[in-house]
Amino acid sequence: xxxxxxYPWYFMAGALMIYSVLFFLPGVIGxxxxxxxxxxxxxxxxxxxxxxxxxxxxANENYTKIITNTLLFTFIxxxxxxxxxxxxxxxxxxxxxFLNLHRGxxxxxxxxxxxxxxxxxxxxxxxxxxxxxxxxxxxxxGFLAQKWLVSTExxxxxxxxxxxxxxxxxxxxxxxxxxxxxxxxxxxxxxxDGAGGAAKFRYITLPxxxxxxxxxxxxxxxxxxxxxDMVYALTNGGPGKATTEVLYTAVFKKFxxxxxxxxxALSSVMFIIMLFVGYFMIRLMTxxxxxx
Amino acid sequence: MTRAKKISSSIFRNLIAWLFSIPCLIPLLLIxxxxxxxxxxxxxxxxxxxxxxxxxxxxxxxxxxGKLAQSFLNSAVYSVGSVVLCIFFAATAAYVMSRNQTLLNxxxxxxxxxxxxxxxxxxxxSKVLITLHLNNTRGGIILxxxxxxxxxxxxxxxxxxxxxxxxxxxxxxxxxxGAVRLFFLxxxxxxxxxxxxxxxxxxxxxxxEFTAPLYFLNNSSKWPMTLSxxxxxxxxxxxxxxVCADILLTSLPVLLVYxxxxxxxxxxxxxxxxxx
Numbered sequence: 001x002x003x004x005x006x007y008p009w010y011f012m013a014g015a016l017m018i019y020s021v022l023f024f025l026p027g028v029i030g031x032x033x034x035x036x037x038x039x040x041x042x043x044x045x046x047x048x049x050x051x052x053x054x055x056x057x058x059a060n061e062n063y064t065k066i067i068t069n070t071l072l073f074t075f076i077x078x079x080x081x082x083x084x085x086x087x088x089x090x091x092x093x094x095x096x097x098f099l100n101l102h103r104g105x106x107x108x109x110x111x112x113x114x115x116x117x118x119x120x121x122x123x124x125x126x127x128x129x130x131x132x133x134x135x136x137x138x139x140x141x142g143f144l145a146q147k148w149l150v151s152t153e154x155x156x157x158x159x160x161x162x163x164x165x166x167x168x169x170x171x172x173x174x175x176x177x178x179x180x181x182x183x184x185x186x187x188x189x190x191x192x193d194g195a196g197g198a199a200k201f202r203y204i205t206l207p208x209x210x211x212x213x214x215x216x217x218x219x220x221x222x223x224x225x226x227x228x229d230m231v232y233a234l235t236n237g238g239p240g241k242a243t244t245e246v247l248y249t250a251v252f253k254k255f256x257x258x259x260x261x262x263x264x265a266l267s268s269v270m271f272i273i274m275l276f277v278g279y280f281m282i283r284l285m286t287x288x289x290x291x292x
Numbered sequence: 293m294t295r296a297k298k299i300s301s302s303i304f305r306n307l308i309a310w311l312f313s314i315p316c317l318i319p320l321l322l323i324x325x326x327x328x329x330x331x332x333x334x335x336x337x338x339x340x341x342x343x344x345x346x347x348x349x350x351x352x353x354x355x356x357x358g359k360l361a362q363s364f365l366n367s368a369v370y371s372v373g374s375v376v377l378c379i380f381f382a383a384t385a386a387y388v389m390s391r392n393q394t395l396l397n398x399x400x401x402x403x404x405x406x407x408x409x410x411x412x413x414x415x416x417x418s419k420v421l422i423t424l425h426l427n428n429t430r431g432g433i434i435l436x437x438x439x440x441x442x443x444x445x446x447x448x449x450x451x452x453x454x455x456x457x458x459x460x461x462x463x464x465x466x467x468x469x470g471a472v473r474l475f476f477l478x479x480x481x482x483x484x485x486x487x488x489x490x491x492x493x494x495x496x497x498x499x500x501e502f503t504a505p506l507y508f509l510n511n512s513s514k515w516p517m518t519l520s521x522x523x524x525x526x527x528x529x530x531x532x533x534x535v536c537a538d539i540l541l542t543s544l545p546v547l548l549v550y551x552x553x554x555x556x557x558x559x560x561x562x563x564x565x566x567x568x
Binding site: 003004005006007008009011012014015016018019021022023024025026027029030033088091092094095096097098101102104105106108109111112113114115116117119120121123124126129130131134165169173177218222225226228229233248251252254255260263264267268270271274275277278279281282285286 | 302305306308309310312313315316317318319320322323335336337338339377380381382384385387388389391392394397400402403404405406407408409410411412413414415416417418419420421424435436438439440442443446447461465471474475496499500502503506507518521522525532535539542543546547549550554557558
């Protein structure tokens, strides 16, 4: 059989064309535009060398803070979502009443729009009349009530907490699938050998869900670096000077003010990093595909 | 003794489970309860049940003031349009990339799937859209959504294609089946579970999409529900009863799709996550 004839190239053409033009091409020409003075006000484009990158990485601008925030956000949410997700998955693969109900409820925030969750939590975390502070005061824990979103001290933590709350169900669901795919023979054998719960987790569950853990880590990192909706709805980068500003809220602001060159330079830094990091992540994700 | 211990640990487990799942339920309850209250009662956004009579007219007010009929139609067009395009192109591409693994095709697969991790450069994308006359158009948004969802959906369907035995192809070709008929009549029907999963996921993702319309649709008559609910929130932020009603109506389609397609969503997430 001639493979090229029964599996023709034009079957791939549509997907490759749409993806290349509307997804990949902007990334590539974006790198090109980062070396110009492109803005809403410039008439012709002028080559400015590394000026935009110098702006992005200079110490006296806020951009280093923005990049640190993005990395910190990614790191912390990834770790906590993994730990909480695994804990929940371990709990919800054991004998619990209304098991599927619990799983369904915990996963539900993941299907709601991030933006809508952001808007809701803006109300819940309101310092004066928000549900959280009202509840704390009602329990006599008024001293714990904080200005969750409008103080420089707590804003970043609050944003991360809401994002963890939203995303943990998704990670849990993947982990449950991972745990359920472990053959029960291992556990039976371990029980015969007299292993306790902790030993079973340490020597069976943990090693066998490492690939799942790798995938959830990849997914969390990809999401964290690109986070936009959540921060935009909750704080839009504030309060004060870039307290919760992340890469994508900064890019949107540059776009809004017409400073296209700086915006595309910021995006390009990320594009180039993810081109390399992403390659290894995708290798990791597609690795298992070959062995069916 | 052991029996007592067993029971107490079971109670403990159930308690912890509720401790986690109740907080996940509160926001949804908050939306539903406050969408049924009057403006004054909803102002404090609490969880007390609404007093009678229930303020059903919040919904009619919000449909009219928030122009929900228009934005619902827009969202539906964007989501359905991109589901159809994305699934069609992803399935055909994944099929050939999986069946004919030449060096070039393997490279093209990697290139396409790399889009799962790559960020979109929205600023430069605006230039591309303007050049193609797709800026601020419905067609542009549909194509853009398609481009955004293609990498993951191709990846997902690719995994399923490998499970369809190639002997079927051989038999069909010997019987005189051409490339197009082979795919649509023999292989595609067997990919139905994958296609369903990919459709559900694409629908959810595109319905919730907010960034692309925010950048590229500056005409409110073309806004999807996410953008118009955000805008509504900006104008009526003191009327939480209306905001909640708007949020509820916006979320209803995804909640229904979630409840109906839960099985497919979970199986879709598992591919790629746990294999081999």
